[in-house]
Amino acid sequence: MTDRTALGEFEHHVLLAVLRLGNEAFTAPIVEELESRTGRSVAPAAVYIALRRLEKRGLVASDLRTDDSAGSKRERRFVQVTEAAIRQLREARTDFHSLWDGLDALGEAQS
Secondary structure (H helix, E strand, O other): OOOOOOOOHHHHHHHHHHHHHHHHOOHHHHHHHHHHHHOOOOOHHHHHHHHHHHHHOOOEEEEEEEEOOOOOOEEEEEEEEOHHHHHHHHHHHHHHHHHHOOOHHHHHHOO
16 A cells, blocks of 8 residues: 655655745745756646645645746745754655665676
8 A cells, every 4th residue: 555645756846846946945946946956847737736735735835925036026835854854854865775775886887
């Protein structure tokens, strides 16, 4: 049975991008951060959907603010990671380290 509380890979990436962006996290910069860090093309709609899903789960909180950074005075939905998300990210990092433990030589042997 699937654990519905576990983070999917893309959700994990989105949360980490939001953390990196701090107070400037809304869809467009998140897309740019993901693309620059992963080297993959990211659809803004995918980020928007992931953010809504994460907010529903209590892993991000959002608020509408006026973004006047480019002089547009446009209202945008800014997001921030919650403490619950930080706990889940830490648990996921621990799990990955545990799974990789003892396999470090695997990557070196195949080089």
